[in-house]
Amino acid sequence: MKEAYIVKAYRTAVGKAPRGVFRFKRPDDLAAETINYMMKQLPEFDKSRIDDVIVGNAMPEAEQGLNMGRLVSLMGLNTEEVPGVTVNRYCASGLETIAIASAKIQVGMADCIIAGGSESMSYIPMGGYKPVPNYKTAHEGHESYYWGMGLTAEAVAEKYKVSKEDQNAFAYQSHQKAIKAQNEGRFKDQIVPIEVEEIFVDHSNKKQTKTYTVDQDQGPRADTSEEVLNKLRPVFAEGGSVTAGNSSQMSDGAAFVMVMSEDMVKELNLEPVAKLVSYAAAGVEPRIMGIGPIKAIPKALDQAGLKLTDIELIELNEAFASQSLAVSRELEINPDILNVNGGAIALGHPLGCTGAKLSVQVFDEMKKRNLKSKHAMVTMCVGTGQGAAGIYEVF
Template identity: 40%
Template sequence: MTEAYILGAARTAIGKRNGVFADTRPDELAGNLLRTFVGNLNFDPVHIEDVVMGCVTQIGEQGFNIGRMAALLAGFPVSVPGTSVNRMCASSLQAVNFAAQAVKAGAMDLVVGAGVESMSRVSMGSDGGGLSDLLTQRFDIIPQGLSAELICEKWGLSRADVDAFSAESHRRAVIATENGWFDREIVPIQVKKGGESVIARRDEGPRQDTTLEKLANLRSAFKTGGVLTAGSSSQISDGAAAVLIGSESMAAKLNLVPRARVRGMAVVGIDPTIMLTGVVPATQMVLQKSGLTVSDIDLFEVNEAFAPVVMAWSRDLNIDLAKTNVNGGAVALGHPLGASGARLVVTLLHELERRDQTLGLATLCIGFGMAVATVIERI
């Protein structure tokens, strides 16, 4: 089987809701990233055989197959196709995995796995309709926030526990930002905001002034007296990310140096009521498929959809949080739905390089009870 190599990985800064990207169409944001990303790698995009774009709310400005729209807006040759993937919050990790699978199978030699979401311009859930009565007769379908509350109950996580986790996410993200640790992975993007031209080069979510006291004063978000607040949930955000996957022969042809290989991939389904704990079996499955154990992994990136998702995952698998989301997670950085999976891979690769470490694992929980996981290995 052919190896699937990561030949490049980059992202935009993550904008807050109604922040720096609020006046930028998501298809244009993704196209801008792709154009700059490929330009920085200095190869002719005519060699790209597909652009696989994760996006969750595929309606309005994110409709009409945003993967193809982004490729056209990037200025790629019209021969470069594009498609769109919706596996909800893990859409762009699935896009990266689909790209890697195509290369591993020998079906393609160069594929972009990417993702984008503008939650400022396209409201989350606006693409959905009512649920089937047959579905709700079989399953207790509840909002994700209540599923996260169920995790708190089942794992005995208190308000103090999740607030402490959330404060630490901000602390790590602020340190990483101030030290420039995200600078290599972020592609500065010039956009219009309020009629003025600005360059977005820094994540807007991390707050230096986040304290336990401030978090403790926030109201319960999902049920009266509940554990979770806006402060222990991922932020509504805008952003895009891209990973270039290629074969060894194509890397040599384009004079691109492989930075890592995709060692393992997994996707699982679980109970759609508690829905957010799939990161546990997904992690177990991808490790088994990769011939690895937890102790082999140097760094983990687990999407902080809600603080208890990562906390329960850590407890069940006995994984040290000191090796997890070391530069903060979605509680601090934000969660632009369709972009988050690829963003985890981008951040994971760059942090492995900065620390001169080898193995990393990324995983995301998914609405209605699924999860995706990927292991990458620096070479």
């Protein structure tokens, strides 16, 4: 089996949805501009040698529809020769695309693939514009298949005895770590600056245009506190513990990596960033969707022949504080290596982009810590009762 290496990895900043910095930026444009930036870092590379562009997206309709993957390939590479496809495993879509790209290269079906994800929750609401659950399935007692994520977070909090106070303390720490990381410039090297053009009508009813560059995540809040978070009311269940403050933010963003065969890496004399050692998805009860990583992480570790103690850094997507705490407690994850620069509660969760975004983040952080030839993990829960985990060796 061939080796597959990641040679480039970039992401946009993450904007708040629906009224954040990317509310005037389409998700296909976000993706295309990220890929275009990546290609500028390889000015001598022949784009026609790219075998595919695989784009993860959780709500593939409207501005994210019409096989956005192919459109992103056309827009980002400015050539008709490279195909494109869209992949949906909800919150794990971006990680799934990297796994697909790596697997195809390992078995000799490709030599170079761009993989990642893009999502705009400003343009497309959670669940899309026309969610149509199967009435028969729900009537047969499976209504939890269609539960909103907030209800599953409440179910996890109840089952795993995660208090509101603990959730809020976790959320507060997420913001504190993210603010510290921003102040130290820890995200600077991984973020593609994106120019946004905003068109609006001023107070005198005249059309105006302004442009600005987005190169910093919008979500982290230096002004929050546990006291403030404890005052927030539950939003998903009466008497519940899950609030807007201890849930991930709705977000917009894009992230992509370039995966190459070992032969091409050597031919072009490139330095690998990382390689995917293992990837696993697992199913759990949909009503407690958030515990998915509890099942996926052991599968990925077993595939890689590793133990949890062999992992240097872990990016566990913070869909909700309740599920993050349940997972970390059940698996006894060392908090010192978990989401060291904050998680989705502070930094945002652009659904289909997130798996790739977290991968980019952990590569960069491992490099900054000089953890060469060491292992990192990206993992998340996934809607309708799934979990996913990918283990990387980072160079």
